[in-house]
Amino acid sequence: MLITLRNVNKVYHMESVDVPALQxxxxxxxxxxxVAIMGHSGSGKSTLLNLLGCLDKPxxxxxxxxxxxxxxxxxxxxxRIRNRKIGFVFQNFNLLPRTTAQENVELPxxxxxxxxxxxxxxxxxxxxTRLGLQDRMQHHPxxxxxxxxxxxxxxxxxVNQPPLILADEPTGNLDSRSADDIMALFQELNREGITIxxxxxxxxxxxxxxxxxxxxxxxxV
Amino acid sequence: MKGLxxxxxxMRALVRNKGRSLLTALGIIIGIAAVIAVxxxxxxxxxxxxxxxxxxxxNLLLIFPGxxxxxxxxxxxxxxxxxxxxxxxxxxxxxxxVTAMTPLLRTxxxxxxxxxxxxxxxxxxNIQFPDVRSWDVTSGAFFSESDIRSAARVCLLGKTVAxxxxxxxxxxxxxxxxxxxxxxxxxxxxxxxxxxxxxxQDDTIIAPWVTVSRVLQRSRFNNVNQLMFSLDxxxxxxxxxxxISGILRQRHRLNSGADDDFTIMDMTEVTQMITQxxxxxxxxxxxxxxxxxxxxxxxxxxxxxxxxxxxxxxxxLRLALGARRRDIMMQFLVEAVVLSGAGGxxxxxxxxxxxxxxxxANHWPVMISPVAVLLAITxxxxxxxxxxxxxxxxxxxxxxxxxxxxx
Numbered sequence: 001m002l003i004t005l006r007n008v009n010k011v012y013h014m015e016s017v018d019v020p021a022l023q024x025x026x027x028x029x030x031x032x033x034x035v036a037i038m039g040h041s042g043s044g045k046s047t048l049l050n051l052l053g054c055l056d057k058p059x060x061x062x063x064x065x066x067x068x069x070x071x072x073x074x075x076x077x078x079x080r081i082r083n084r085k086i087g088f089v090f091q092n093f094n095l096l097p098r099t100t101a102q103e104n105v106e107l108p109x110x111x112x113x114x115x116x117x118x119x120x121x122x123x124x125x126x127x128x129t130r131l132g133l134q135d136r137m138q139h140h141p142x143x144x145x146x147x148x149x150x151x152x153x154x155x156x157x158x159v160n161q162p163p164l165i166l167a168d169e170p171t172g173n174l175d176s177r178s179a180d181d182i183m184a185l186f187q188e189l190n191r192e193g194i195t196i197x198x199x200x201x202x203x204x205x206x207x208x209x210x211x212x213x214x215x216x217x218x219x220x221v
Numbered sequence: 222m223k224g225l226x227x228x229x230x231x232m233r234a235l236v237r238n239k240g241r242s243l244l245t246a247l248g249i250i251i252g253i254a255a256v257i258a259v260x261x262x263x264x265x266x267x268x269x270x271x272x273x274x275x276x277x278x279x280n281l282l283l284i285f286p287g288x289x290x291x292x293x294x295x296x297x298x299x300x301x302x303x304x305x306x307x308x309x310x311x312x313x314x315x316x317x318x319v320t321a322m323t324p325l326l327r328t329x330x331x332x333x334x335x336x337x338x339x340x341x342x343x344x345x346x347n348i349q350f351p352d353v354r355s356w357d358v359t360s361g362a363f364f365s366e367s368d369i370r371s372a373a374r375v376c377l378l379g380k381t382v383a384x385x386x387x388x389x390x391x392x393x394x395x396x397x398x399x400x401x402x403x404x405x406x407x408x409x410x411x412x413x414x415x416x417x418x419x420x421x422q423d424d425t426i427i428a429p430w431v432t433v434s435r436v437l438q439r440s441r442f443n444n445v446n447q448l449m450f451s452l453d454x455x456x457x458x459x460x461x462x463x464x465i466s467g468i469l470r471q472r473h474r475l476n477s478g479a480d481d482d483f484t485i486m487d488m489t490e491v492t493q494m495i496t497q498x499x500x501x502x503x504x505x506x507x508x509x510x511x512x513x514x515x516x517x518x519x520x521x522x523x524x525x526x527x528x529x530x531x532x533x534x535x536x537x538l539r540l541a542l543g544a545r546r547r548d549i550m551m552q553f554l555v556e557a558v559v560l561s562g563a564g565g566x567x568x569x570x571x572x573x574x575x576x577x578x579x580x581x582a583n584h585w586p587v588m589i590s591p592v593a594v595l596l597a598i599t600x601x602x603x604x605x606x607x608x609x610x611x612x613x614x615x616x617x618x619x620x621x622x623x624x625x626x627x628x
Contacts, residue, residue, distance in 0.1 A: 055541060055621045076545045083543020094538045094625065098237045110226055111543040156542070 361408025557609020
């Protein structure tokens with residue numbers, strides 16, 4: 001199993017009111033799966049994704065990622081895991097403005113093992129070429145279409161060759177054609193062995209996944 | 222993350238906001254530039270004053286007659302007429318450290334050459350005067366020992382007097398009238414410039430002391446206003462003063478309990494005063510520099526806080542991509558330091574530039590102090606660290622989830 005969740009609880013404290021976001025969530029996701037997490041807003045799907053992404057820690061329960069118990073790790077160790085094992089794809093792309101596509105892709109490499117500049121550029125170039133952006137490498141995000149921006153973001157997610165990609169509404173800001181392109185790309189990456197966990201509320205998009213996890217009121221149904 | 226890469230990331234962020242980066246650094250730039258320029262001018266002035274003091278003469282020592290005590294009243298320095306040329310000769314003979322001596326008699330008079338007249342001071346001295354004051358004759362020659370003995374009516378003109386009386390005409394060999402007595406001009410002294418205390422040293426006439434005493438002051442005595450000595454070095458100054466004091470007390474037949482009837486002065490006191498003034502100036506500058514650096518630093522802190530707020534999403538993203546909190550901290554800290562350091566460097570350039578402009582425009586002597594430059598660099602970088610710390614700490618403390626959600 002790539003991901004093993006056991007009895008995970010998470011409560012958000014909001015102005016003296018406790019809002020339970022996750023209640024006794026247990027789940028397994030094997031390596032090579034393509035999972036869509038669905039649910040209404042407030043169902044806890046974003047909280048779950050944040051936990052899976054090691055951006056947040058569960059209040060109780062266990063989370064094993066790639067055989068390592070990560071629920072009790074310190075912030076530096078979690079940063080290392082985010083860097084090596086997880087690639088993030090966001091709804092709003094989150095590319096640095098006034099920074100070229102290539103530099104955006106190289107960003108995670110700065111926080112990993114020291115790497116020579118030549119090698120960094122080689123890696124980003126290979127990935128961007130593969131995603132069909134070879135003649136957009138020196139463009140800034142503002143000069144790219146939404147679909148192109150999301151592909152730059154995916155290249156960035158892949159640059160450290162992580163086993164897991166976490167996508168939060170990756171097509172939410174895209175027109176349907178670009179959305180289909182991105183989903184086709186996800187399927188292709190998944191066929192190559194990368195595990196993908198994607199949060200979406202669109203059934204059309206969830207169709208691309210091999211498995212759908214439905215969430216309601218902080219629990220998997 | 223390697224330090225070089227951190228600096229590169231910071232530089233990139235600053236270059237992305239060129240205009241704002243420049244404006245932010247402006248406080249530091251102006252502060253440092255002002256300090257460098259003012260220190261340069263101040264140092265130049267101080268060096269200039271020192272050189273003027275040394276232009277007084279080589280290792281100069283002055284003796285003035287003391288105060289007169291009569292019936293309980295004590296007059297000021299110089300009220301007593303008990304210092305003589307013979308005293309000077311005796312000191313020159315007996316004190317080995319004294320290499321040259323001249324008496325000095327001072328009087329003032331109206332001088333006339335044809336239709337030009339000019340009121341100036343007249344100094345009566347002996348032939349060692351040029352040595353003692355390290356003051357050369359540019360045209361003509363100094364008077365001789367026999368001119369002194371015969372109380373010859375000869376004189377040398379200071380540059381100002383020569384200009385005023387002769388208006389470009391050659392003065393050497395001409396005769397001027399001092400108190401309606403004819404004096405032959407033997408030569409003109411080299412221009413000496415303005416003294417540290419503002420007096421024009423060239424506005425004077427030099428004549429044999431005996432001439433001044435007998436002819437101009439109509440005195441039968443050998444009293445002098447002042448004795449000037451050149452010492453071989455200033456190292457043994459206290460001993461030399463002791464020695465001279467002993468000789469004079471003996472010659473003036475003072476009892477062991479009596480006060481000195483003379484005053485020995487040397488230039489170290491004046492030098493000390495100048496050192497003190499320049500110390501005060503340095504302190505004042507330090508205060509101004511500190512204030513401008515603090516103001517500049519607050520500017521940097523302000524902009525860095527804005528940057529942290531503005532770039533919250535970027536920070537969240539970097540955290541998600543694997544940046545540790547200390548990486549974020551370093552990024553913003555380095556940005557602040559690069560900002561202030563670059564501001565410091567630009568300020569140094571600007572300061573040196575404006576100091577040179579001041580120097581050429583006003584003919585002020587300026588001296589760029591390497592110490593000030595070094596301090597400026599160190600302090601501007603220090604300001605970056607100090608004022609960049611809080612914004613950087615705020616940035617590093619951000620929650621990645623909330624930061625990513627921020628629009």
